[in-house]
Amino acid sequence: MTRLHESAFAHGSCTCAACGTMSRRQFLCTGAAGAVAAPALAASVGGRALAQGAPAAGNPGRPLLIKGGCVLTLDRALGDFERADVLIEGQRISAVRPDISAPGAEVIEAADTIVMPGFVDTHRHMWQGILRNVLPDGSLDDYRTVVQRTFGAKYTPDDVYAGDLFSALGAIDSGVTCILDWSHIHNTPEHTDAAVKALTESGVRAVFAYGNPQNETGRFWEMKGHKFPDDIARLRKQYFSSDDQLTTLYMAAPSAAPELILQSFKAARDVDARISIHVGVGEFGRNALLEKLNAEKALKSDTTYIHCCTLNDAEWKLIRDTGGTISIAGYVETLMGHGNPPVQKAIDTGIRPSLSVDVETSVPNDFFQQMRTVFSLQKNEVWARRLAGDKNPPKFLTVREVLEFATIEGARANGLERKIGTLTPGKQADIILLRTDRLNVMPMNNAVGAVVTSMGPHNVDTVLIAGKVMKRNGQLVGVDFARLKRLGDEARERLFSNAKVPPSRV
């Protein structure tokens, strides 16, 4: 009786027995608890589970039972549940249904939370984690000058380590459980080792996309000391010999001449690594690059195309016809001059986009911002067409579609749709619990609506990655904040001094 058939219900078409007897309130995952003060609730949750700050999953052999939450599986066959339990054995979800009996399991009480798959980011330059907010007013040109050619050219391996670690821990803290590190800071192989080390230490599910180095001119191919792109063969052997691990390998193909791009595609495919590439960015993106690459038979289903704002129609068809995926970083695209975020264009072409943060130098690190950006942009575009007299405008996006972009479509673009992106038994347990007993969403009337339209990182109570508890009761587990503070301050001081940038913060 707790199964939800929300979309069918919304259209008045669901005829199952449960729907016939459930009230609208029940459909919307309303919490059962009354108006209890939020702090008291927060303190009571988890009493039977992990103590705050305790090692994740206290007993590694013991199952975990997430009990009594409003469960959005985002698996269309499985549906959603007004109230259900999620059983986790080892790294995997073994069952999702109401009233699971699992004697001996460690229980995480999930009343007054929404339980759903973690968010999946398909493109973030994580080395910039120590450069947060360095360019809040900047354009793309400013970004290239300041972030890449001034700071990036002077990065040490220790700076890469600190940047990646901050970005990864910040992602986990905000409910992003899987993230593609679009890593173009490989000035030497030691820079690469440092990035991989930080990702591994953080515990995030990471896709490491190996990219080019940075220097003062932007012409990285003239640099000495770097090993791009051929070092990817070493990385495959040294760090990524199995795909059955938390970190997997991609190639981050450069924005450069087609010959250099083709070289990197070949190096990737030689070691069976998927590919991610920026295309259709600003005026430069109107160069029909994908038509040129297609002439070399280089476009395949193993590639994710980022931004795509200024691609031509032939290029869009090439992406679709070759089975590629796309990543829209809607917020940064509106800020920095990439072009109009192509949400409607993707839908018109028949491609469901994934989402990405891109740069923390001017973009918040959470996915609530990303979801709301593409949602409002698409609706604005449709309204504009209606106001202009369009008699056949596109359909409005729904909040559920946007939530799918942020989860399962991200998993697809990161090559992990068989492992993550929905709460399906057999998949890896990458799960977040979002508090509904907070003043920004209580009383809760609509679960998907609450997540997409009202929540923020402060609603993220608990985060699991591959069955391991990474955040509990609103606090990251096992993170030494005093060490982090030191690491960040030292990296900042060193980097600003090496780059000869005044260290002023105001």
Ligand SMILES: [Zn+2]
């Ligand atoms: Zn980017």
